[in-house]
Amino acid sequence: MAAKKLTSWLIAAICVASPLGFLQAAELPLVEKQVFSTENFTTFGGETIAEVNVGWEAYGELNAEKDNAILITHFFSGNSHAAGKYSADDAQPGYWDAIIGPGKAIDTNEFYVISVDTLVNQEPYNPNVTTTGPASINPETGKEYGLDFPVVTIRDFVNVQKLVIDSLGIEKLYAVVGASMGSLQAIDWAAAYPERVERMISVIGMAEADPWTIANLQHWANPIINDPNWNNGNYYNGEAPKSGVVQALRMITLGSLHPQIVNQMYSASSAREPAPLQDIQANFSIVDQLEAAANLRATYADANHILYLVRANQLFVAGFEDSLAEGLGNITAKSLFLPATNDLLLQPYLAKRAHDILIEQGKESSYSEIAGPWGHLDGVVSISQQADRIRDFLNN
Amino acid sequence: MAAKKLTSWLIAAICVASPLGFLQAAELPLVEKQVFSTENFTTFGGETIAEVNVGWEAYGELNAEKDNAILITHFFSGNSHAAGKYSADDAQPGYWDAIIGPGKAIDTNEFYVISVDTLVNQEPYNPNVTTTGPASINPETGKEYGLDFPVVTIRDFVNVQKLVIDSLGIEKLYAVVGASMGSLQAIDWAAAYPERVERMISVIGMAEADPWTIANLQHWANPIINDPNWNNGNYYNGEAPKSGVVQALRMITLGSLHPQIVNQMYSASSAREPAPLQDIQANFSIVDQLEAAANLRATYADANHILYLVRANQLFVAGFEDSLAEGLGNITAKSLFLPATNDLLLQPYLAKRAHDILIEQGKESSYSEIAGPWGHLDGVVSISQQADRIRDFLNN
Numbered sequence: 001m002a003a004k005k006l007t008s009w010l011i012a013a014i015c016v017a018s019p020l021g022f023l024q025a026a027e028l029p030l031v032e033k034q035v036f037s038t039e040n041f042t043t044f045g046g047e048t049i050a051e052v053n054v055g056w057e058a059y060g061e062l063n064a065e066k067d068n069a070i071l072i073t074h075f076f077s078g079n080s081h082a083a084g085k086y087s088a089d090d091a092q093p094g095y096w097d098a099i100i101g102p103g104k105a106i107d108t109n110e111f112y113v114i115s116v117d118t119l120v121n122q123e124p125y126n127p128n129v130t131t132t133g134p135a136s137i138n139p140e141t142g143k144e145y146g147l148d149f150p151v152v153t154i155r156d157f158v159n160v161q162k163l164v165i166d167s168l169g170i171e172k173l174y175a176v177v178g179a180s181m182g183s184l185q186a187i188d189w190a191a192a193y194p195e196r197v198e199r200m201i202s203v204i205g206m207a208e209a210d211p212w213t214i215a216n217l218q219h220w221a222n223p224i225i226n227d228p229n230w231n232n233g234n235y236y237n238g239e240a241p242k243s244g245v246v247q248a249l250r251m252i253t254l255g256s257l258h259p260q261i262v263n264q265m266y267s268a269s270s271a272r273e274p275a276p277l278q279d280i281q282a283n284f285s286i287v288d289q290l291e292a293a294a295n296l297r298a299t300y301a302d303a304n305h306i307l308y309l310v311r312a313n314q315l316f317v318a319g320f321e322d323s324l325a326e327g328l329g330n331i332t333a334k335s336l337f338l339p340a341t342n343d344l345l346l347q348p349y350l351a352k353r354a355h356d357i358l359i360e361q362g363k364e365s366s367y368s369e370i371a372g373p374w375g376h377l378d379g380v381v382s383i384s385q386q387a388d389r390i391r392d393f394l395n396n
Numbered sequence: 397m398a399a400k401k402l403t404s405w406l407i408a409a410i411c412v413a414s415p416l417g418f419l420q421a422a423e424l425p426l427v428e429k430q431v432f433s434t435e436n437f438t439t440f441g442g443e444t445i446a447e448v449n450v451g452w453e454a455y456g457e458l459n460a461e462k463d464n465a466i467l468i469t470h471f472f473s474g475n476s477h478a479a480g481k482y483s484a485d486d487a488q489p490g491y492w493d494a495i496i497g498p499g500k501a502i503d504t505n506e507f508y509v510i511s512v513d514t515l516v517n518q519e520p521y522n523p524n525v526t527t528t529g530p531a532s533i534n535p536e537t538g539k540e541y542g543l544d545f546p547v548v549t550i551r552d553f554v555n556v557q558k559l560v561i562d563s564l565g566i567e568k569l570y571a572v573v574g575a576s577m578g579s580l581q582a583i584d585w586a587a588a589y590p591e592r593v594e595r596m597i598s599v600i601g602m603a604e605a606d607p608w609t610i611a612n613l614q615h616w617a618n619p620i621i622n623d624p625n626w627n628n629g630n631y632y633n634g635e636a637p638k639s640g641v642v643q644a645l646r647m648i649t650l651g652s653l654h655p656q657i658v659n660q661m662y663s664a665s666s667a668r669e670p671a672p673l674q675d676i677q678a679n680f681s682i683v684d685q686l687e688a689a690a691n692l693r694a695t696y697a698d699a700n701h702i703l704y705l706v707r708a709n710q711l712f713v714a715g716f717e718d719s720l721a722e723g724l725g726n727i728t729a730k731s732l733f734l735p736a737t738n739d740l741l742l743q744p745y746l747a748k749r750a751h752d753i754l755i756e757q758g759k760e761s762s763y764s765e766i767a768g769p770w771g772h773l774d775g776v777v778s779i780s781q782q783a784d785r786i787r788d789f790l791n792n
Contacts, residue, residue: 044673045673045674147676147677149676151672151673151674151675151676153673208667209667210655210659211658211659211661211662211663211665211666211682212650212653212655212658212659213655214665214666214667214680214682214683215650215658215662215680215682215683215686216650218679218680218683218686219615219646219647219650222619222643222646223618223619223622223643226619226622226623226639226640226643227622228624232677233676243622244622247618247619247622250615250618251615254608254611254612254615257608259606259608259609259743259745262607262608262611263606263607263608265607266607266611267607269607269610270607270610270713271604271605271610271710271711271712271713272713272718276547276707276710276711277440277441277547277549277711278441278547279547280543280545280547280629280703280704280707281543281628283614284610284611284614284710286607286610286611287610287611287614290611290614307676308676311672311676314667314672314680315667315672315673316667317666317667317668322668344740347655349655
């Protein structure tokens with residue numbers, strides 16, 4: 001029963017952006033995952049990755065002028081499946097179906113919407129994800145990279161996307177739009193390649209990892225590093241550090257939610273449960289249920305990939321210049337920031353700070369908060385609230 | 397350098413409630429730790445603890461009528477050293493010296509102020525703490541209890557304090573005042589023994605562990621449970637689960653702080669540090685510094701005691717009746733709730749809920765928030781802000 005509840009909750013929270021999503025699922029357009037490959041990719045840190053493969057998908061049609069492309073950049077635990085479905089019975093349709101599709105805020109009748117799996121994606125074993133990271137085979141050794149894989153940054157995610165965009169002959173992006181870690185990529189696109197980005201939408205994001213965020217993200221890495229099976233990243237021929245991954249995912253899940261929604265969803269769990277009073281090793285029902293959810297989420301995850309993702313987020317400063325103001329100073333795109341009021345993970349002050357700097361610099365920037373009980377996840381679950389604002393922003 | 401910075405920070409944050417505290421430390425009254433012992437203590441869960449020993453201390457004089465006693469109940473990582481100093485060179489004077497002392501808000505010229513170490517105190521190895529818990533010797537076996545120690549609740553902490561109060565011949569408490577976990581004890585005192593509590597002050601507290609708080613607290617237990625040295629609580633003759641304890645304390649520290657103060661204190665740490673870009677196993681300086689602080693904090697801590705403290709907090713519902721409203725319905729004391737606006741651990745909604753229920757029930761209750769950049773720790777560091785309100789509350 002717990003598993004059933006959690007499965008439906010995960011679908012509701014991660015996969016379908018609104019209750020309407022369930023009804024509309026049957027009518028969602030079909031989409032196909034494709035793979036982009038490149039060789040000798042040079043990282044921001046100056047290392048070389050011999051072979052990079054990433055998945056990507058697109059919705060709508062690229063026009064003859066190739067000036068109608070919108071890039072959607074994905075969040076930490078996500079992938080490029082931002083909209084549509086792979087088959088009629090796709091159990092996990094696009095996470096932003098509420099705003100991407102024919103006639104929707106990001107209208108695929110008008111725009112060519114494209115999304116790319118990041119490097120070191122959390123789920124290298126997900127059959128719908130193609131990514132390159134520590135779990136990939138190093139062509140030089142014929143074995144998994146492990147910690148020999150170079151540290152990668154949000155800029156590297158952007159540069160891989162740029163190669164995909166280049167391969168399609170797209171010179172300028174009509175917009176880059178992303179939630180959470182996707183927002184980091186969107187802002188960095190605008191700061192790194194200002195001549196190629198006309199509009200930028202940052203949802204539940206930040207422009208720089210502040211000390212608190214660096215320290216908080218480290219809590220997701222620590223259970224993995226402290227799992228004896230992690231073995232300094234060399235576990236591919238032995239037992240994987242599953243316990244560390246499950247602990248990490250449990251914290252990622254809870255950290256993305258506000259108490260309001262947790263208390264609604266798990267109202268049956270309470271301080272008055274009898275077992276935890278009788279036995280120090282008995283769990284509260286909410287603890288067991290979050291454990292079950294984390295176990296489900298761990299199915300396709302890789303421990304090293306999570307560590308590399310944490311590091312990429314910790315290293316983020318938009319533009320990768322000497323200061324945030326300098327990085328944002330490069331931006332020419334029109335910007336829209338949409339943090340969630342109840343976000344406890346990337347709190348609104350982070351988006352506000354970037355917006356304020358842009359305004360100080362005389363740039364065109366707007367700011368509006370997403371209300372809702374979900375916290376960080378309001379950026380996915382409650383995004384339809386901002387559909388009109390997004391549509392207006394894109395049409396101007 | 398990191399250790400020095402952290403030591404002074406810990407003293408500032410945990411031990412001294414205001415910058416003035418440093419100046420006043422030399423003039424603080426001396427206080428002596430005493431020990432209270434009792435036998436065959438029956439827990440709320442119906443188990444028996446053969447021998448209970450707890451430390452306690454008091455400031456001011458108990459008057460002839462014995463009606464001027466104020467009980468101070470301590471927080472999770474704290475102990476009964478609420479005020480004063482043990483010796484002229486006591487490096488850690490009382491945590492609430494800003495409000496407890498001669499002429500202060502809780503005036504020791506007028507009141508007899510007493511505080512008691514809780515059962516399963518986090519620091520059984522602290523020479524200034526006396527506590528009974530899993531690290532204590534079970535008289536039946538001559539060995540440490542480990543997980544044979546019964547689960548204890550906030551009510552058990554209260555009942556031990558009640559025995560101490562009884563032993564002093566105090567029939568009625570002028571007030572019970574506590575911060576964080578101390579607030580839980582204060583509220584439960586008022587709900588369990590309404591005829592013995594005239595006033596209750598809850599600082600940064602809650603009246604019931606809601607599902608979110610139960611799940612969030614579990615994050616402090618998980619690193620210990622997952623440390624192989626924990627060995628189901630049997631580690632007293634082997635290597636202690638230090639790594640799990642350090643991880644837990646790191647989360648307790650960061651969870652008690654708001655990003656504002658973390659970003660001020662660790663402003664030298666940034667996403668632009670070079671080492672973490674070059675080496676996935678290199679740490680950001682803030683991560684190393686928080687690790688060093690957690691290592692310091694782990695000196696006197698016991699892993700099982702942390703687990704039992706987590707459980708006591710998770711099991712809390714004021715009055716331990718079938719519902720929170722029923723429990724609060726017992727209260728006759730005048731109440732004052734002082735949550736901290738920026739508290740991310742026990743957010744103000746928790747105190748507000750208890751206050752609202754009391755008001756609905758026609759009780760006398762006040763509510764005021766502590767402002768400040770510290771978050772949860774504002775209940776200690778910024779408490780002087782509420783000194784006048786506390787003084788007025790106690791004088792009426």
